[in-house]
Amino acid sequence: MAARISPDSVWVLGAHMTRFARYPDRDLIDLASESALGALADGEVTVADIDVLACGALFQASGAVGQRLQKQIGQTGVPVYNVANACATGATAIRTVMMAIRAGEAEIGLAVGAEQMGKMGLLGGGATKKEKKVFEPSGRYGAVTGVDGHLGTETMPGVFAQAGMAYAHDHDGVGFEQFARVAYKNHLHSTLNPLAQYQKEFSMEEILESPMMSYPNTLLMCCPTGDGAAAVVLVSGERLASMPAHVRKRAVKVSASVLTSDPFTEDCQVQPDVNTLTRNAADQAYEAAGVGPADLDLVELHDCFATAELIHYDNLGLCEPGGAGDFIDSGGPFRDGTTPVNVSGGLISKGHPIGATGVANVYEVTTHLRGEAGDRQVEGATVGLAHVIGLASACGVHILEKAAA
Amino acid sequence: MAPARVPLVDYLHLEPEPHLVAQECIGCGARFFDRRNACARCGRTEFAPASVDGSGELRAFTIVHRAAPGIPVPFVSAIVRTDDGTWVRSNVVNCDPTPEAVTLGMRVRLATYPVGADDDGTEAVAFGYEPT
Helix, strand or coil, X not given: CCECCCCCCEEEEEEEECCCECCCCCCHHHHHHHHHXXXXXXXXXXXXXXXXXXXXXXXXXXXXXXXXXXXXXXXXXXXXXXXXXXXXXXXXXXHHHHHHHHCCXXXXXXXXXXXXXXXXXXXXXXXXCCCCCCCCXXXXXXXXXXXXXXXXXXXXXXXXXXXXXXXXXXXXXXXXXXXXXXXXXXXXXXXXXXXXXXXXXXXXXXXXXXXXXXXXXXXXXXXXXXXXXXXXXXXXXXXXXXXXXXXXXXXXEEEEEEEEECCCCCCCCCCCCCCHHHHHHHHHHHHHHCCCHHHCCEEECCCCEHHHHHHHHHHCCXXXXXXXXXXXXXXXXXXXXXXXXXXXXXXXXXXXXXXXXXXXXXXXXXXXXXXXXXXXXXXCCCEEEXXXXXXXXXXXXXXXXXXXX | CCCCEEECCCCEECCCCCEEEEEEECCCCCXXXXXXXXXXXXXXXXXXXXXXXXXXXXXXXXXXXXXXXXXXXXXEEEEEEXXXXXXXXXXXXXXXXXXXXXXCCCEEEEEEEEEEECCCCCEEEEEEEEEC
């Protein structure tokens, strides 16, 4: 299967990501500039060709990062959208450019995601109020003091642990070992990716016995914090058709670009429902692209924690309903399995500089579809899917297809 | 005289026996514990108080070993579905915080415990769920 260029289609023209790492000697704009310039060069265009810029950097969301990037790489006066959507921030930047192109307001656009987190440590939770001298109810729950640790956990490893355990409650064959095997796979995959923050294999025993963060997620089953950036240049099919053959050949079609939020479910008031909006996004994306899960040659999905990856096998339809435990146990998502998942090493090992993540996933799939992924190349890949989810919640799914020869 | 007591959150009612009170949408019956502007399911703006069943089932949990400074660990964070179908987030209490002692699907019931006092000696009372 390979896609042909129709005028109303949208394509990835250029893509780039920095290695995810910790860069104490560089700032956010250095990282964003490297990726933006890298993606422009990769697509054989310049900043003067860009009609619209969308930029996502979650922890500096109010810092006009897009305009500060322009001041380094080119102040052309085009519209800039600074976007923030939790861990789906990068995917939202891509989707913003997609919409501008589809609306006919732009022919070529640039989406950049960047983040500088350093050693930020545990995210979420701990929003304890200063202990008041006199207990007085405040806030939407009328709390007299902080509730984190008394009324459940608000930490990310804990919240996603519960999401995995809710799946384990409903389905057989899912437990500590299955979750650990997800982390084993992604650490193993990362050894082939020079852009990964960590590139080290760990044994199952090492993963199971690493420090417990929030059962069943041990330290080696949690993504690190870090720094990095990624960028893609998108182009309309109409404009791409006028470009040279060698450029067209490397272009990758965006066959689906979907963003969802979480609809009401019975339990969504007390635990983030990361499932329903992912299922909705996947359904919409498969329909828009005219492909199904069985057509996917690779998937980059949002494995912020091992428990999260496992449930998304089911949410994205990569396994039989309820069969996520069997899927990992049978080797299905390993790079030599039926549907390779996170051959980049995933968030667990490649890293998760939040704003960059949703763009980096599209970079990864694009690179495989071009046949340019080096040692980690999934041979003959023609269709891939990139998924991210941010709590609150926002889910982005992009399906990409290789260009016809 | 016994010290004054206040609930940790306003949806915990201590009298006559400790129980939770949800706001139930009069349109669709959806239950919420927070101050509402409207119903997230159907959009209606009127709610009635509803007492929540004290017994239920443990639907998900995690045993938290790393938390923000000042929060004692380990503790068991839980998602409980009560027998009247209400979802509640809390801790499992009066139970070892180990995967051997805490099991998915186990029966639990509401329990309260003190979480500290303010400068006037008023005690805050939290709720959790204990195995039955």
